[in-house]
Amino acid sequence: MQNSDQIIILILTLLSAVLTWKMVYDFYKTKIHKVITHLIAVITASFMLLSTTFLFMNKNYQRGSGDPQMILSFSSVGILIIMLLILYLFFRYIPSRK
Numbered sequence: 001m002q003n004s005d006q007i008i009i010l011i012l013t014l015l016s017a018v019l020t021w022k023m024v025y026d027f028y029k030t031k032i033h034k035v036i037t038h039l040i041a042v043i044t045a046s047f048m049l050l051s052t053t054f055l056f057m058n059k060n061y062q063r064g065s066g067d068p069q070m071i072l073s074f075s076s077v078g079i080l081i082i083m084l085l086i087l088y089l090f091f092r093y094i095p096s097r098k
Helices: 002-028 034-056 074-096
Strands: none
Touching: 002 034, 002 074, 034 074
């Protein structure tokens, strides 16, 4: 059970970072040079990777106690989905309406 939670958290974290990179890259690729666009997208995806990791971290983790480092919860997954929806609104939905 513990390993399956860790695998799910890893997949969610990497998927959110890749989706963030794709949305930011597609938004800026026609406005700025491709190298700068890629750098902006990678930096933004790195921040998403960090924030998602912090979202799933155990708040009461103590080394050597046997508690899991990462906890899969419905609230963390819900917050992650909300963050991705807000990014989708800012980088895909609103600009395509113009």
